Every structure is written in C-alpha cells, then in structure tokens.
Amino acid sequence: MGADFFSDPHDLCEQHPDVIILCTSIISTESVLKSLPLQRLKRNTLFVDVLSVKEFPRNIFLQVLPDHFDILCTHPMFGPESGKHSWQNLAFVFDKVRIGDEDSRLARVDNFLNIFKKEGCRMVEMTCADHDKYAAGSQFITHTMGRILEKLQLESTPINTKGYETLLDLVENTASDSFDLYYGLFMYNENAMEQLERLDLAFEALKKELFGHLHDVLRKQLFGKSEEGGERSPALAKLSKNGTPLLPPAPPQ
Incomplete structure (x- = not known):
C-alpha cells in the first residue's frame, strides 16, 4: 500500500501528518492518546477516531488535545463482515466536534469524509450524544x-x-x-x-404472558365443567411465586 510504519510514536509525529486516526480499542483509547508526543505535531493537526461509542472519545479528545488541534469523531457503522463486499449505502456517522475556520482546515475535513462518500457510504452527520x-x-x-x-x-x-x-x-x-x-x-x-x-x-414480561396463557389452559382443564355449573372444584392448581405452574413429578420409571 506504500504506507510507512513507525514503531515509535515520536518518529511518527515528527513526520508532521495532517491527520491522525485513532483505530484503537475503546478501552485503550485514552492511554494511546496520552502516549503521543503532541508537542511534535503541527499545531493544526486533525485528530479522528473510529470508535463504536462517540461521547467517550469526544470528551477525551477535548480534555487531552490543545485547542489548536482539530477534532472529528466518526463511526463507520460496519465491520469486516458487513462491509467486506461493498460500503454502498452503509452508514458513516460523523460529528465535526472542533474544526478551525481556515479554508484549508475545512477542506481537509471534507477531503477526509469524501474518501468514504466516494465508496458509496451513506454519510450521516450527527452529534456524539445522539449517536x-x-x-x-x-x-x-x-x-x-x-x-x-x-x-x-x-x-x-x-x-x-x-x-x-x-x-x-x-x-x-x-x-x-x-x-x-x-x-x-x-x-x-x-x-x-x-x-x-x-x-x-x-423477557420477564414475555414469560409472564406465556405463563398467563398456560394458567388459563390449566384452569379450564381443572375447573372448566364445575365453573360452568357454578360449583367450585376442590382441586387447586399449585402455582409458584412468579406464576409458573408447578406440575406434579413424573412417576418413577
């Protein structure tokens, strides 16, 4: 692909990339971000994340990154299985959290998003909270x-x-x-x-609905004819606390 690999984040940041995309696990995002030597980056570097949650990285970015860095929170709503054949019509959510007003910085964000738009993604601009x-x-x-x-x-x-x-x-x-x-x-x-x-x-409501129907069936079996005649049968259906019928044990084999 022609990509360079840097095992040391200092070496990476000294290349002064225009965009840094954090493709980390959710639980490691904060530690990875704080491990970067931010002082070696250009003052208008764009930071992007692709996490499956959005308010968490947004808050971490705002806390850790100085005001002169741009922030774009994104979530491609697909993975290696659902997107392996095509990205056509698959949702790509983004929130321009903090972008400088210079034309070059606005154009950079648009160019980044266009990568996914050109692949056919359905671009959805949405706040991190709504996401x-x-x-x-x-x-x-x-x-x-x-x-x-x-x-x-x-x-x-x-x-x-x-x-x-x-x-x-x-x-x-x-x-x-x-x-x-x-x-x-x-x-x-x-x-x-x-x-x-x-x-x-x-799940509990569904179980109660099922057991309620079962209770009605058992009641008709036990009391059906006597109730029709206005008489009360001495036989009683034993029910557990949650309404589940307690049936008599099976006879020994």
Whole structure:
C-alpha cells in the first residue's frame, strides 16, 4: 500500500501528518492518546477516531488535545463482515466536534469524509450524544442478543428456517468480535445499562404472558365443567411465586 510504519510514536509525529486516526480499542483509547508526543505535531493537526461509542472519545479528545488541534469523531457503522463486499449505502456517522475556520482546515475535513462518500457510504452527520443514544438501542442490543445466543451454543440443523439462519449469522457476526469491544459498548455508553434493563424487563414480561396463557389452559382443564355449573372444584392448581405452574413429578420409571 506504500504506507510507512513507525514503531515509535515520536518518529511518527515528527513526520508532521495532517491527520491522525485513532483505530484503537475503546478501552485503550485514552492511554494511546496520552502516549503521543503532541508537542511534535503541527499545531493544526486533525485528530479522528473510529470508535463504536462517540461521547467517550469526544470528551477525551477535548480534555487531552490543545485547542489548536482539530477534532472529528466518526463511526463507520460496519465491520469486516458487513462491509467486506461493498460500503454502498452503509452508514458513516460523523460529528465535526472542533474544526478551525481556515479554508484549508475545512477542506481537509471534507477531503477526509469524501474518501468514504466516494465508496458509496451513506454519510450521516450527527452529534456524539445522539449517536450513543441510537447505538445503544441498535448496536449494543444486537451484540447482546448475539452473545446470549452464543451461550446457547446454537447449531445448524437439517431443517433450518430462514429465521434460524439469521440467528446463526447474528451469532457469527457478533461473537467474532472481541469481548473487549462488547465490554466497551457497555462501559463507555451511558445508555447501555438502560437498554440492558429494558431487555431484562421485556423477557420477564414475555414469560409472564406465556405463563398467563398456560394458567388459563390449566384452569379450564381443572375447573372448566364445575365453573360452568357454578360449583367450585376442590382441586387447586399449585402455582409458584412468579406464576409458573408447578406440575406434579413424573412417576418413577
């Protein structure tokens, strides 16, 4: 590709790059940024990140980088699996957090974004806060469901439905990412905990709905005819605290 590699960040910064893109894990971003010798860079260097969370790198950039550096927070909403064939119509989210008003600096940001625009990405300008709100309800939930299904150790069968194939694909796409990524999506997005709690409540509500229908079926079986005649049957259905019917144990073999 003609790219130069520098094992020492001092050597990299002494090349005075126009743009520095942090392609780090979420949990290592702060330490990597603070390891760079910023004093060796040009005073108008553009810093870009590509993390799956946005408010966290935005805040770190604003805290660590002097005011004369430009800041662009981005998130390509695709990875090596979903974007391996084409980037056409795949979302690329960006927020021009802090850009100098000189024409050259404005043009540099546009030139950087045009790299993705020319590849067919759907360019979405959005604040970091809005990104994290939406991503918690989509990306984090998607990864959570994939991780849950992975724990079930789903396997392909001779009679797979299209829906089941979709679940297998979900497991493959999410489980192939590192757990550090998933942990970062949870730890560094303030909206993730709320989504986790909503997911838990939704599962409990679904179980109650199922058990409620089962309770009605058992009640009709136990009391159906006597209730129709206005009589009360002495037989009672034993129910657990959460409403799950406690059926009698199976007879010994």
